[in-house]
Amino acid sequence: MAMTINIEPLSPVLGASIQGIDLRNPVDLDSQELLYQTFINHSVLCFPGQELTAKDQLRFANLFGRGDGGDRVKRRDNKQRRTGERGMMYVSNIRENGQLIGVLPDGEMMFHSDGAHRESPYRATTLYAIKIPSRGGNTLFSNLYAAYEALPQSTKDKIENLVTRVVYDYEAVDRADTIAADPVLPRAQHKLVKTHPDSGRKTLYLSRLMTQDIIDIEPSEGEELLLELFDHSEKPEFVYSHEWRVDDLIIWDNRCTNHARTDFPPDEQRMLRRYTVSEPEAPTQF
Numbered sequence: 001m002a003m004t005i006n007i008e009p010l011s012p013v014l015g016a017s018i019q020g021i022d023l024r025n026p027v028d029l030d031s032q033e034l035l036y037q038t039f040i041n042h043s044v045l046c047f048p049g050q051e052l053t054a055k056d057q058l059r060f061a062n063l064f065g066r067g068d069g070g071d072r073v074k075r076r077d078n079k080q081r082r083t084g085e086r087g088m089m090y091v092s093n094i095r096e097n098g099q100l101i102g103v104l105p106d107g108e109m110m111f112h113s114d115g116a117h118r119e120s121p122y123r124a125t126t127l128y129a130i131k132i133p134s135r136g137g138n139t140l141f142s143n144l145y146a147a148y149e150a151l152p153q154s155t156k157d158k159i160e161n162l163v164t165r166v167v168y169d170y171e172a173v174d175r176a177d178t179i180a181a182d183p184v185l186p187r188a189q190h191k192l193v194k195t196h197p198d199s200g201r202k203t204l205y206l207s208r209l210m211t212q213d214i215i216d217i218e219p220s221e222g223e224e225l226l227l228e229l230f231d232h233s234e235k236p237e238f239v240y241s242h243e244w245r246v247d248d249l250i251i252w253d254n255r256c257t258n259h260a261r262t263d264f265p266p267d268e269q270r271m272l273r274r275y276t277v278s279e280p281e282a283p284t285q286f
């Protein structure tokens, strides 16, 4: 029997909730096209109530580009941070024998976009909820198309051709850590205003956690402008807060959204499985 895929908005800001598809099975070509177009139109898709193995999640990631199938967990040490491999990770605060089983372990995280410190950032990220605390640990998504479109024309003109430097340290959870980041960590340069290759819409491309500075302008002027744009892009009218339920699978578009995380009780377990999606031609390392 043919599947009926049901698409409902997640919020007025962005996102769609998708029901009527069982992602344990391969997805037919028509449904793949529908899902990709819905992803482009809504930027964040949530598939509640999926019971997925890692293999199912990677197959899903591959519907949206090149799913990064390497295993970063076993090699998660300082060396791995610097070689910048792409692959599967757990986002978790769980410790086994005193060792974290994943990354991005505890508490609140500032807005960021995955892989923006690379020349070729991740197209998308998929996150699958395995253990969720009783409160908090929401993922916030901000709509950077809407934030760009709401800027005054004078600001749009001012930032149109600016270029930023972006850095990420896997231990950084706030801007002070980013600014102090080890100089050997990889940095990329990106346009502050980008045109999304699939939608053709203009979007801001910056985040409080990862954008270090704007090149070729006076540093204090650049910092003032960045702080103004961070505040603007994080206004509640551009942000959707996702309260996770176990078995939610979410995919988001890193090219036109930022995400952040709210605090959660440190004595409760949180565990999500993350596969990123790269541009098909992107290198597998920096």
Ligand code: SIN
Binding pocket: 091, 104, 109, 114, 125, 137, 138, 139, 259, 260, 261
């Ligand atoms: C992430 O930043 O990739 C993880 C977000 C989260 O833990 O909610």
